[in-house]
Amino acid sequence: MDWGRTQFFWAEVAQNFTRNAAMALTAIGTVAISIVVLGVFLFARSSFNLLLNNVVNKVDIAVYLKDEATPADIDTMMRQLRADPRVDNVRFVSKQEALETLRKRLAGQVNLGLINVNPLPNSFVVHTIDPGDVPPLAGELQAKPQVAFVNYGSKVTEKLLVIRRVLGTIGLGVIVLLLVATALIIYNTIRLTVFARQREITIMQLVGATNWTIRWPFVFEGLLTGLAGGLIGLLVLWPAYQTLAPKLTLNLPFLPLNLADVSVGHIALELVLVGAVVGMLASWLSVSRYLRPA
Amino acid sequence: MIVFEDVSLVYPNGVHALSNISLNVARGEFLFLVGSTGQGKSSVLKCIYREACPTSGDVVVDDWRLSTLPHGKVPFLRRKVGVVFQDFKLLRGKTVWENVAYALQVTGATSRDVARRVPRALELVGIAHKSKMFPHELSGGEQQRTAIARSLVNNPLIMLCDEPTGNLDPETSSEIMALLARINSKGTTVVVATHNQASVDRMRRRVVRLVHGRIAHDEERGRYHVGLG
Incomplete structure (x- = not known):
C-alpha cells in the first residue's frame, strides 16, 4: 500500500x-x-x-433399590450410571450407611436400638451435570426392575x-x-x-x-x-x-x-x-x- | 468538449429546469451563462458534473456520455471537472493547504505529488502566503481563490463556476474573473454562470442567455444584455 x-x-x-x-x-x-x-x-x-x-444444582436423585437387587446388579447399575454423559457423580449408600446416618440424625430423639432389622434400602445418590436432566433421568431409573422408587423432590424441582x-x-x-x-x-x-x-x-x-x-x-x-x-x-x-x-x-x-x-x-x-x-x-x-x- | 443533446431536466418536485437545450462548448472555450435567477444556469452546470441527470436527452463531457456513466465512475468525472461555487464550499476544519491537497489526496496521489502540486496551484491563484490559515480567517476573495486552487490542482479539463463572484465586492470580482481568464488561457475550458454584468461586458466572451430553461440567445463576444433587445 x-x-x-x-x-x-x-x-x-x-x-x-x-x-x-x-x-x-x-x-x-x-x-x-x-x-x-x-x-x-x-x-x-x-x-x-x-x-x-x-x-437448582443442589437437586439430587435418590434411587432406592429393592432388597432383591444383588451386589452384581448394584455394580452393573453403578457402571451404567457412571458411563451416562448426563451424570456428574454417583454415590452408593448401603443399607448400613443409611441406618448410621439416620441414627446420627435422630440421636437423642428416638432410640433406634430397639429396632433389630434394618428397614432401610440400598440406594444411589445421583447428581446430574444439567439440572434439567433430573426429571427424565429419574423416570428412566424408576423403570428399572431393581429400583423400588426414585425421589428427587419432583414437585419442587420441576417448579x-x-x-x-x-x-x-x-x-x-x-x-x-x-x-x-x-x-x-x-x-x-x-x-x-x-x-x-x-x-x-x-x-x-x-x-x-x-x-x-x-x-x-x-x-x-x-x-x-x-x-x-x-x-x-x-x-x-x-x-x-x-x-x-x-x-x-x-x-x-x-x-x-x-x-x-x-x-x-x-x-x-x-x-x-x-x-x-x-x-x-x-x-x-x-x-x-x-x-x-x- | 461539452455537448448538450436536446437536454430536458425536470426535478423530482416537478419543476421544469431545462427544456430541449442543445449546446456545444469547444475545448479551451470561455463561456458565460447569463439569465435572471431560476432560469436554469445552475442546472446546466449540474448536468455537466452529474449532480443532476437529464430527464431526456444526453450530455457528453470529453469522452464521457453521462447518461450511461455508472455511479461508481462519477468521482472520476469530477476529477476532470473542477467546480467553483458562490459559497466557496471549503472544508472548514482544514487549512487552505489541506483544502487544496484534499482534492489531490482523494485521487490517491502520492505525498510527493501533493507536495509538488499544491504550492503550484496556490501560487497560481495568489494565496500561497495564507496556506496555513483556515477558511474563516480569510476574506471572501481569498476563500474563492482557495476554492479555485482546489478545483485546479487536478489539472481539470473543464472548470465550472456557479456565481463565483456573487458574494464579492466589484474589485475582488474583477480579480477573480481575470484569474479565470488566465486559467482559460492555459487551455482549460471555463463555463461561468454569473450576474456580473461588468465582467461579462468587459471580457467580451461567448454569452449564452437562458430564459425559462431554454437558450434564448447565444453570441460570440457577447454582452450581458445579449438577447434582451
Whole structure:
C-alpha cells in the first residue's frame, strides 16, 4: 500500500477527532453512559442466573433399590450410571450407611436400638451435570426392575426448573431490549455527528472522492468512538464492581451466591464489543445515507 | 468538449429546469451563462458534473456520455471537472493547504505529488502566503481563490463556476474573473454562470442567455444584455 494514502487515511481520522473534539467527546460520553447501564444489567442478569443455577444444582436423585437387587446388579447399575454423559457423580449408600446416618440424625430423639432389622434400602445418590436432566433421568431409573422408587423432590424441582426457564427468558428479553436501546442511542449520537458534517461529505463528493474514500475514515471514527466509549464505561464499572461485590456477598449471606463467580471478564469483553461494533455500523449506515447516487 | 443533446431536466418536485437545450462548448472555450435567477444556469452546470441527470436527452463531457456513466465512475468525472461555487464550499476544519491537497489526496496521489502540486496551484491563484490559515480567517476573495486552487490542482479539463463572484465586492470580482481568464488561457475550458454584468461586458466572451430553461440567445463576444433587445 502506498504510504501517502495510508498517511492520508490516518491523518483524516485524527483530524476529524481533534477538530471536532466537542462532538467526538459528546459521542464518546453518550456511548460510555449507555455501556455503563448495559453493563449493570448484564452483571445483574449473570448474578441472578448464577444464583438460580446454584439453587437448582443442589437437586439430587435418590434411587432406592429393592432388597432383591444383588451386589452384581448394584455394580452393573453403578457402571451404567457412571458411563451416562448426563451424570456428574454417583454415590452408593448401603443399607448400613443409611441406618448410621439416620441414627446420627435422630440421636437423642428416638432410640433406634430397639429396632433389630434394618428397614432401610440400598440406594444411589445421583447428581446430574444439567439440572434439567433430573426429571427424565429419574423416570428412566424408576423403570428399572431393581429400583423400588426414585425421589428427587419432583414437585419442587420441576417448579424450580420452570422458574429458572421463565426468569431466564424474561432476563434475555430485557437484555435484548436494552441492547437494542443502547444500539439505538449510540446510532443516533453518531448519526448526529455525521449529519453535522453532511456539508463536508457533499464537498468530498464534489472534488471527486469515491464513496469508499469518504466512508472509511467515518467508519473507523465510529469504531474508535464506540471503543473509547466502551473502555470508559468499563473504567467506571470496574472500580464499582471491585468495591460493591464483596459488600453485597457479605450482606446477603443467605443467598447461595458468590459474586466472584460471575464472569466479569466475559461481560467486559461483550460491552467493549457492543460499543465498537455498534459504533462502526452506525457510522457506516449514517454515511451511506449521504452517499446515494446523484 | 461539452455537448448538450436536446437536454430536458425536470426535478423530482416537478419543476421544469431545462427544456430541449442543445449546446456545444469547444475545448479551451470561455463561456458565460447569463439569465435572471431560476432560469436554469445552475442546472446546466449540474448536468455537466452529474449532480443532476437529464430527464431526456444526453450530455457528453470529453469522452464521457453521462447518461450511461455508472455511479461508481462519477468521482472520476469530477476529477476532470473542477467546480467553483458562490459559497466557496471549503472544508472548514482544514487549512487552505489541506483544502487544496484534499482534492489531490482523494485521487490517491502520492505525498510527493501533493507536495509538488499544491504550492503550484496556490501560487497560481495568489494565496500561497495564507496556506496555513483556515477558511474563516480569510476574506471572501481569498476563500474563492482557495476554492479555485482546489478545483485546479487536478489539472481539470473543464472548470465550472456557479456565481463565483456573487458574494464579492466589484474589485475582488474583477480579480477573480481575470484569474479565470488566465486559467482559460492555459487551455482549460471555463463555463461561468454569473450576474456580473461588468465582467461579462468587459471580457467580451461567448454569452449564452437562458430564459425559462431554454437558450434564448447565444453570441460570440457577447454582452450581458445579449438577447434582451
